[in-house]
Amino acid sequence: MDHFAYRDGVMHAEDVALPAIAEAVGTPVYVYSTATFRRHAQVFRDALKGAGRVHLAYAIKANPNVAVLRVLADEGYGADVVSAGEMQRALAAGIPASDIVFSGVGKTRRELAQALDAGIGQFNLELEEEGEVLAALAHARGERAPAVLRVNPDVDAGTHAKISTGRKENKFGVAIDQAVAMFDRLSQHDGLDLRGVAIHIGSQLADLAPLEAAYARIGELVAELRAAGHTISRVDLGGGLGVPYKPDDVLPSPADYGAMVARATADWDVELMFEPGRVIAGNAGVLLTEVIWVKPGVLNPYVIVDAAMNDLARVAMYDAYHDFVAVEPSGERMTANIAGPVCETGDTFAMGRDIDAVKSGDLGIFRTAGAYGATMASTYNSRALVPEVLVDGDRFAVVADRIHPETILAAERVPEWLKR
Numbered sequence: 063m064d065h066f067a068y069r070d071g072v073m074h075a076e077d078v079a080l081p082a083i084a085e086a087v088g089t090p091v092y093v094y095s096t097a098t099f100r101r102h103a104q105v106f107r108d109a110l111k112g113a114g115r116v117h118l119a120y121a122i123k124a125n126p127n128v129a130v131l132r133v134l135a136d137e138g139y140g141a142d143v144v145s146a147g148e149m150q151r152a153l154a155a156g157i158p159a160s161d162i163v164f165s166g167v168g169k170t171r172r173e174l175a176q177a178l179d180a181g182i183g184q185f186n187l188e189l190e191e192e193g194e195v196l197a198a199l200a201h202a203r204g205e206r207a208p209a210v211l212r213v214n215p216d217v218d219a220g221t222h223a224k225i226s227t228g229r230k231e232n233k234f235g236v237a238i239d240q241a242v243a244m245f246d247r248l249s250q251h252d253g254l255d256l257r258g259v260a261i262h263i264g265s266q267l268a269d270l271a272p273l274e275a276a277y278a279r280i281g282e283l284v285a286e287l288r289a290a291g292h293t294i295s296r297v298d299l300g301g302g303l304g305v306p307y308k309p310d311d312v313l314p315s316p317a318d319y320g321a322m323v324a325r326a327t328a329d330w331d332v333e334l335m336f337e338p339g340r341v342i343a344g345n346a347g348v349l350l351t352e353v354i355w356v357k358p359g360v361l362n363p364y365v366i367v368d369a370a371m372n373d374l375a376r377v378a379m380y381d382a383y384h385d386f387v388a389v390e391p392s393g394e395r396m397t398a399n400i401a402g403p404v405c406e407t408g409d410t411f412a413m414g415r416d417i418d419a420v421k422s423g424d425l426g427i428f429r430t431a432g433a434y435g436a437t438m439a440s441t442y443n444s445r446a447l448v449p450e451v452l453v454d455g456d457r458f459a460v461v462a463d464r465i466h467p468e469t470i471l472a473a474e475r476v477p478e479w480l481k482r
């Protein structure tokens with residue numbers, strides 16, 4: 063459930079009419095709903111009530127805006143970060159370092175050192191050498207780095223190949239059949255406090271079965287590690303729960319997921335860590351855009367909107383579907399293609415879709431754009447970097463400025479030898 067709805071024929075975010083935001087900030091612009099973030103955070107937490115000792119670390123990469131992080135910090139969420147930049151955002155939002163998990167297959171030595179300096183709560187190791195380097199860095203500081211070993215359970219998550227992470231040929235985690243031997247070796251290091259294991263098999267998972275299969279493998283691994291004499295106090299079950307993008311999509315609910323987790327982990331006797339991203343942020347944001355032209359096409363007209371693939375990359379990257387609705391629908395319908403201004407055919411949001419009839423100057427929204435939206439934006443085609451607005455009840459604030467092409471141009475230099 064989200065807090066974007068029509069009132070008197072006008073799409074609102076909570077109590078704010080979207081035309082008011084377009085008027086004040088211009089378009090394209092991402093609009094987020096605080097109440098929706100809070101609701102999703104609470105629903106996910108409640109869903110895991112039956113799963114024992116649970117820690118929640120919001121996967122910042124889904125939506126790293128610092129105001130959004132502040133809302134989720136208020137809801138008691140820690141952070142899952144994948145770079146020093148994300149760690150800085152989490153700390154800036156007031157998330158305690160001890161509630162930060164550092165994931166990622168390519169943490170640099172410098173980033174590991176920065177994270178040790180910050181005192182983060184958990185390093186998710188991706189390879190043995192990373193564990194050795196981290197141990198040495200921590201040992202030199204007279205510390206023990208809290209860590210878990212990320213395992214690749216070799217399951218097919220059944221999602222888009224580009225966001226599938228748990229097959230053995232993917233770059234993530236260590237092969238599950240090597241995990242015990244590696245755990246044995248890494249646990250010898252004084253600089254490491256190796257507490258358990260982690261998995262994350264992919265994103266936008268529409269079916270719980272692959273997750274349940276992966277969790278079963280992890281359960282067996284925990285038993286093997288204990289049999290080998292290791293103390294296992296923590297298992298990180300990652301993120302990945304999908305959200306509905308199409309009006310008729312049916313996905314497992316957080317409650318279904320929580321029940322599965324409780325079942326799968328009943329006899330583990332560990333602290334569980336979760337790293338939800340999309341399920342918290344996806345439906346908490348929309349991309350508000352204005353129709354520039356309705357261009358006649360051979361089969362269907364092209365609705366050319368002022369948002370493009372540089373603002374919302376998911377369609378071009380993953381063939382994703384984003385529902386498009388008019389902000390003030392007339393009741394008429396049209397069959398149209400929806401595209402942005404970027405000079406690539408890939409900059410097309412929909413082909414031959416039945417949508418609200420729109421004309422130039424009308425406002426529309428792409429729904430479910432709160433996750434992997436603004437954070438993937440670029441300035442391709444020398445377009446502005448898209449701004450972000452956070453709504454809370456009847457108030458709203460710009461929480462990320464539009465960065466204009468002249469600002470980007472100002473950071474570029476013509477070398478001496480090319481000057482005239």
Ligand SMILES: *Cc1c(COP(=O)(O)O)cnc(C)c1O
Binds near residue numbers: 166
């Ligand atoms: C991306 C990612 C997540 C979050 O995935 P969602 O599908 O957004 O829930 C969690 N953990 C790790 C390690 C990730 O890379």
